[in-house]
Amino acid sequence: MANRIFIRRLSTGLAQQSGTSILLLHNGQPRTPFYTRKSLNLVWRNYGFPEFAGKRLTDAYWYGSRLLRKCVSDCENHKSIEETINEYISGIEVSLTSLTPEFKPVTCQAGYLFDSPSIESRIEEVIRQGTDTLILVSLYPFNLPHLTRPMFTVTNSVINKKTTTLNTFEPDPNLRVALNSPVSFKLMTLDSLGTHESIIQYWAERLRGKLENFDSVLFAVSLPMRNRKKYTSMVAETAKRIMYVLYESYPRAVPWRVGFYAPWHQFWPPVSTNTISERIKDLRKNDRTKTLVVPLGEFFPNFDTQTILPSLIEKHENTRLLPPESLDQALVHSFAEVIKTSLLQKVAQEQKIPKVKTEATMTEALL
Template identity: 30%
Template sequence: MLHHGQPRTPYYATKHLAEGSHYYYKIPLWLTSRVTQLYWPLAKKVNFCVDDYKYSENFSHLVSTYSKVLQGYLNELIPEHRSFYCTYAFLYDEPAISRTISELIRKGIQRLILLPLYPHYSCFQTGTMLNIAVKALDEQTKPLSKDGICSMDYRVRTMSHVSFRCSTIDRWSSHPVIINFWYNLLCTELKDHDSLLFVAPQMRGYNSSGYMREIWTTCYRLMEHMNEAVPWKLAWFSGWDQWPATTLESINLQLYFLRREKRYRTLVVPIALIMPSFESESLLPDILQNEGVDLLSPPGFSPVLAHGFAELIKNHLMGRRASSQLLHRCKFCFSSRCLLREAMLAPKEIPFNEIFLKNTLGNGELIQQQKRLQISA
């Protein structure tokens, strides 16, 4: 289970922002660290969220609970796949993704499934985590070669008996779990409200339009499941880690449109959030405090969500592949890590005598090879 994590102190918050910009904008870390230090006195939103977080339960405790419950569900639901071991890792917190993968490989595994805890795919959230994960796998393993065919998703640890297949559930917003999750929460709240305002953090650049379409589709499917009970709108806001702040925030504008239609009892639903976070616990309450609306935050733990995770993995093990969108290259993306992610998590069988793969991410042969594969596909 993969997540970005949440910093508990200003020091880790600046580190989080710097590394996030480094991974996303492909800018050297020393430069993003310097810019973050200069920006920090103006980062009132981040300071507010971090300061408020010290009164909340540690986010890692919640993710740990989900991983333990999910492990029990999987061992009961599909015992034919032997015993499952579920763990979690963070991109900017501990336990780190690279270290966790190293420990799993050292212990020995037969199948590794990466499950991002973001239902809607975005390069900023899911993409960066998967890139770091495949980088760690590439540094510690090699692709399996059999009968002259090289399978990038089957990994072998050299000088060891460990071999395994790796895969990911890169996006799961179309699975019924996200609809059932919010439907159960809305059933008890809707009778006291006459309209819904769905809100989600805005993503910029790198195929952000695909992320926005997924969010809108989830809202539409949820309202269809509820028989279009009340009017609804979709608005965007800047997440706590989006800096500089985007100008596309539209919560106030969409509330104005609802009130123009005489809808004054609006319930705000953070449709992209499935767990308590800086956005649901600090940022959105602050934005909405003078708007006269109610906020429906995700609960600390949801059995519906835990069962949904188990169903996702069961379907994946039964043969459901990663989405075809994982092969889609963002415009102007030149990252070799994205090429490696495509090769490993959305693989094609490659004649072994045509590929030269070193365990170095910036290897020019790898980049050229994957470009040729993309063109031939």
């Protein structure tokens, strides 16, 4: 808090909006053939493909994949990802205002990499209006370099262009001062939300209410083309933690596996022996005949949960998908808990008091 007070004393005295600003980051999802192909070109670029090669890949994939075209046609029957996220925004604001009144007013917005409103415009708006704290939150459960890194590259670029740090002996890169403006704020970044204890508890509760008719669980996650080792380890550890929490109160042990699949924007099959089909076969060999498939890598309904995963599991008897809900109040509360914990931990660090027991440290103590 001392740094914040010091910054405010440097201001010109002009009006500045206080409180906490939360910016939810997502790539967005196309809903027409034109924007689907445009999005694919951008994904190839994020993977490092030259532009000409990306366009050729997009053309080949679009015309050659009936499933990709079905993703686009199916989305007409569902809400857009923007509509879904907007429903979460108001819930997060209300929940955080109740949980952390000392940080209000709390405002929550969303910015998109491939859609509007853009991430750039949202950050510029927050800086123009002023805030005490700006929290950038990736809405992807796990870090996927081709999806999450480009979002934070954009946020860093805008913030470095519009703000600077204090010229002190040890400048704090997260203490930002707007150029030619009295606005100053603390910057926080949250990613890999799927590994936070509140989200672990959320998944365990969802499973607890559904397992009565199943004898096994398959956690389904997409498999990126690169940087797989750290990602797959994080996913496996997260699945283990979910089942650990479940076992504490559930009356019977439930075998589980992690299975990988190619998401909608990848035309190549997952190069892995741990595909969804292989993992289901493995469960069947172990006399497990009813499997609940959990899309651990997705918080919201999208092409993968609406079309890709149903097409993969329909080939297997007694296998059902546990799809994301368009608005899940339990997930709203879990998001708010993650943000609250991060805010309180930041305050504790600023005040130089002993580190509070965060969700992550408490979980590590249990494992």
